[in-house]
Amino acid sequence: MIGDAVHRLIYGDQGEIVIKVPLASCTIAAGALELYRMLGKTVEKLNLNVKIRRAGCMGMCFLDPWIEIAERGRPPAIYGNVRLENLEEIITSYLDGDLSGAYAIRFRVGDRDYGAPPLDSIPNWRNQVRFVSRNCGLVDPESIEDYIMTGGYRGLMNALRMGREEVIDIVKKSGLRGRGGAGFPTWLKWRIAYEEKASVKFVVCNGDEGDPGAFMNRLLAESDPHRVVEGLVIAGYAVGASKGFIFVRAEKPLMADRLEKAVEQAREHGFLGENILGTSFSFDVEVCRSAGAFVCGEETALIAALEGRARPRQRPPYPATHGLWGNPTVVNNVETLAHVATIFQVGVEEFTRYGTEKSKGTKMFCVTGAVRETGVYEVPIGTTIRKLVYEIAGGPREGRVVKAVQVGGPSGGCIPADLFNLELDYESLQAHGAIMGSGGLVVIDDSSCMVSVAKFFTDFTLAESCGKCAPCRIGMKIMNDILSRIASGDGVESDIGVLRELGAAISRTSLCALGGTAPNPVLSTLRYFEDEYREHIVNKRCPAKSCPKLVTYVIDEDLCRGCGICIKSCPTSAIDGAPGKVYTIDRTRCIKCGACLAVCPFGAVRKV
Numbered sequence: 190m191i192g193d194a195v196h197r198l199i200y201g202d203q204g205e206i207v208i209k210v211p212l213a214s215c216t217i218a219a220g221a222l223e224l225y226r227m228l229g230k231t232v233e234k235l236n237l238n239v240k241i242r243r244a245g246c247m248g249m250c251f252l253d254p255w256i257e258i259a260e261r262g263r264p265p266a267i268y269g270n271v272r273l274e275n276l277e278e279i280i281t282s283y284l285d286g287d288l289s290g291a292y293a294i295r296f297r298v299g300d301r302d303y304g305a306p307p308l309d310s311i312p313n314w315r316n317q318v319r320f321v322s323r324n325c326g327l328v329d330p331e332s333i334e335d336y337i338m339t340g341g342y343r344g345l346m347n348a349l350r351m352g353r354e355e356v357i358d359i360v361k362k363s364g365l366r367g368r369g370g371a372g373f374p375t376w377l378k379w380r381i382a383y384e385e386k387a388s389v390k391f392v393v394c395n396g397d398e399g400d401p402g403a404f405m406n407r408l409l410a411e412s413d414p415h416r417v418v419e420g421l422v423i424a425g426y427a428v429g430a431s432k433g434f435i436f437v438r439a440e441k442p443l444m445a446d447r448l449e450k451a452v453e454q455a456r457e458h459g460f461l462g463e464n465i466l467g468t469s470f471s472f473d474v475e476v477c478r479s480a481g482a483f484v485c486g487e488e489t490a491l492i493a494a495l496e497g498r499a500r501p502r503q504r505p506p507y508p509a510t511h512g513l514w515g516n517p518t519v520v521n522n523v524e525t526l527a528h529v530a531t532i533f534q535v536g537v538e539e540f541t542r543y544g545t546e547k548s549k550g551t552k553m554f555c556v557t558g559a560v561r562e563t564g565v566y567e568v569p570i571g572t573t574i575r576k577l578v579y580e581i582a583g584g585p586r587e588g589r590v591v592k593a594v595q596v597g598g599p600s601g602g603c604i605p606a607d608l609f610n611l612e613l614d615y616e617s618l619q620a621h622g623a624i625m626g627s628g629g630l631v632v633i634d635d636s637s638c639m640v641s642v643a644k645f646f647t648d649f650t651l652a653e654s655c656g657k658c659a660p661c662r663i664g665m666k667i668m669n670d671i672l673s674r675i676a677s678g679d680g681v682e683s684d685i686g687v688l689r690e691l692g693a694a695i696s697r698t699s700l701c702a703l704g705g706t707a708p709n710p711v712l713s714t715l716r717y718f719e720d721e722y723r724e725h726i727v728n729k730r731c732p733a734k735s736c737p738k739l740v741t742y743v744i745d746e747d748l749c750r751g752c753g754i755c756i757k758s759c760p761t762s763a764i765d766g767a768p769g770k771v772y773t774i775d776r777t778r779c780i781k782c783g784a785c786l787a788v789c790p791f792g793a794v795r796k797v
Contacts, residue, residue, distance in 0.1 A: 194338035198242075198327055200261050206239045206284070207265075208232070209257040211326055213246035213411045214443050215404065219253035224271060228256070231276045237284075245412020247326025248553075248565035249313055251583075258283045313562055316581045318543055320551045321527045322567045325412035330447050333454040336415040342460050344533030348423045349468050353383060356427040360529065363537045364549035369395055369486070369522030370597075370626050371702065372548065372615040375529070378519055381509040382428040385517040390430040393513065394421050395491055395522040396437040396444065399483040400598030401649060403629030405553040406523035408565050410437075410444045413527070414451035418474060420526030422460065423533060425472045428519055433474040436491055449476045483599075483653030486627075487701045488520040490655065500655050501701035522627065524553055543569035548614045552628055556582040559589060559634035568613075575609035578632055589634040593717070597626030599646040599653075600706035602713030603639065622713035624706060638733040639718040640725055644672040646710040654704070661704030664695040668711055677738045680726040689715060734796040737781040741797050744785075746771045748793035755785040755794060 201207040210225045225241070232239040244257075252269030258280065259265030268279050319325075328335035336342070348356050361376035382390060394417060398406040410417050421433045435452075437445040452474045455461045463471045482499050484490045489502040492513050512518025521529075528550060532540045544550045548570040554577060557563050561583030568577060574594055578584065585591045593603045596613075602623030604611060611617055615625050633642060647669045656662045668691055674680045692708030692715075699705040715722060724732050731739040744755070744764075751769040756762075763779040766772030774785070786794040 195327070198335060198338065199257075199259050199265050201240045201242075201259070205260075206237055207242055207257075207259045208239055208280070209242045209244045209259075211244045211246045211253075211255065211412075213330075213408060214441065215250055215408065216246050216253045216255075217443075219250075220273075221254035223273060224254050224256065224276070227273050227276060231280065235277065235280065237280070243329050243331065244327065245325050245330045246408050246565075247412075248322065248408060248567075249562070250564040251562040260284065312580055313564065313566065313582070316576065317567050318551050318569055319567055320540065320543070321416070321524060321531050322409060322413070322553060322565075323531070324416065325409065328413065330412050330414055331450055333415060333451070333458060336413070337458075340534050341415050342419055342455075342458075344530045345419050345422055345426075345460060346466060347533050348426055349466055349470060353427050353429060356423065357383060359532070359537055360427070363532050363540050364544070364547075365525070365528055365532065365540070366548055366615070367521060368524035368528065368552060368627070370624065372625060375521065375525060378509050378521075379424065379427050381507070382430075382517040382519045385510055387517050389516045390428055391513045391516055391518045392421060392424045392428060392430045392433045393488075393491065393495070393518060393520045394433070394435040394526055395486065395488065395520055396435055396441075396448070397479070397485045397491060398441075398523070398627060399438070399486050399653070400627055400629045402557040402631055403555045403598055403627055405555050405565050405628050407441055407444050409527055409553065410523050411447055414447045415455065416527045416530045417448065417523050418451045418455050419460070420521075420529035421474060422455075422465070422472055423529050424519060424521060424526060426470050428517070430519070431472060433472065434495060434513075435474060435476045436485070436495065437476060437478055439478040439480060445476055445478050452476060482655070483650070484655045484701070484703055487703050489701065490703075491520060492518060500657050501703070503700060524628075545571040545612070545614050547616060552613070552625070554613070554628045554630050556630050556632065558595075558632035559585055559591065559637070560632040561586055570614050571612045573610050573612055574604060574630075577613065577630065578609065582632070585632070585634050589636060591632055592635050592637075593633045593639070593642075595623075595631040595633060595642065595646070595710065596629070597624035597706075597709070598629045599649045600624065600703060600709055601626050601629070602709040603633070603642065603717065604713070605717040608717075622709065622716050624709065636733060636735065638676070638731050638735040639714045639721045640672060640676050640731075641733075641735055643711045643714045644669065644676055647672060647707070650703070650707040654707075658698075658700035658704060660695045660698040661700070661707060664691055665704075665707055667691060668695075668708065672711070675722060675725045676731075676736045678725065678729040678736075680722075682723075682726055684726065685715065685719065685722055688712075737783075740781065741776060742774050742779055742781060742783070742785060743795055743797055744772050744774055745793045745795055748791050750791050750793070752790070754788050754790065758784040758788045760784065 255269045257267045357379050365375045366372040425433050485494050485499050490499050508518045541549045552570050553567045555565050566581050593605050595603045651665045654661050671684050692712045695708050696705050734740050749771045753768050756764040761778050763775045
């Protein structure tokens, strides 16, 4: 039945040509909205019977913007990096049977196969397990009918046939752990709230997602919002809550819009409101747009933000016993709740096929930075860093070497390349100075300085600190100042010991988990890249040639063609010379901005 629905979503009705355009924040930024508008004009010009469908993003950002074309009798094909001027050519070549230059897609559901050659031929797709992200790029995110066709809200129906304790026991059996950071067992949080004797309880979806370079939750909520809503309703039923909130940053308007529309549609179809699906369970959901702050990713700060001001609170008491307005409150993030819905739709056995002994299922990772094919990829927990970076995300760019990954957001740690066989699970990462976090993974190559990397993340956490507790407010400022001195060539050897001691103290004494993990980028880079710190301190040099005050810009006389492009870009007139002759840089006037390096077409400008 679901296989037939997938076939119809791909091919449409008999005689139709279906062209699908993904519209999410990321694809729109790459030009997909203009593509969507131009498509209507193009098919009208070609006089074709075409159904243009909106879809979410499937996570392979390096293809944006892309379209999918499907006609019964031939395999559907995906065309990546589409330009407006190429639309007509792409459509006509597909209809003529020419799939060259296209990524051709195949959806396999059960024993049914929908076309070949497959998208599975692309390593980015082949090495994933699309469990919770199965609908991303397939369904129209603003259509509850599409979601229901693919099994949507079947999980809620199954859950409502069970007692609350049975629902919690199934989540326990699944081994699902929170996908937002610490990996706390989801069932245990639910059980604590369920056992509280309170007349009012709440469940909250944490959609804040403030980590730089991380957008797994945004992509999932924009591409398959009903899966998030369904998971929240199941959570509400399990703990006995009557109201749910979805906390979204106001700067993610499309995510908020689609969740609000999903809530409205669910209410109209009887999946929210009074006596849901004819049962005695009544539950409603409100989407809250927050001004946003990084600290809102921490659950007590998120609860405080819903009440009026985002500042973390001392624990205990924990939110499961004393949360929103003093009532028992369960907070789960977007991906966790989407997993809940999927587990109750397809069965716990399907979920537990993947993962490790302690951490079951799959995890979405956002791979960004110095890598060929950035994107959001879903893999079993326990997949190695090497497989994710090299086999799925394509490895480093040409001429570069990966030397580390930073895992877990700005509070995560850096793992060096010689440990890339490390499995991506909660315990392994923590043992090596990193955390899983929400799943952000930044690839760092040999052009980056690890002191600068540590300073970048401490800059961020310092700016985002709520300032409530002294260890984070003052301690991170001191660490940041020390890093600034080292990067400028003014560090002393005792700075290394101070950074270690101070980082350990902040980790032990900060009020909330965000402050407690804030020193991780510094401590992990000291652990694995102390030699780079010592090069800055002892030899006053930056091995990666990236710290401005420790490098000098020169022009290679053998490569300089005297074109004069560099002299026009220099903001301080530090470049001397005449057209047709070799130019030189006056170091006394050079502010080391790198503009000349960026514009030189012959590679004559170098950092030494």
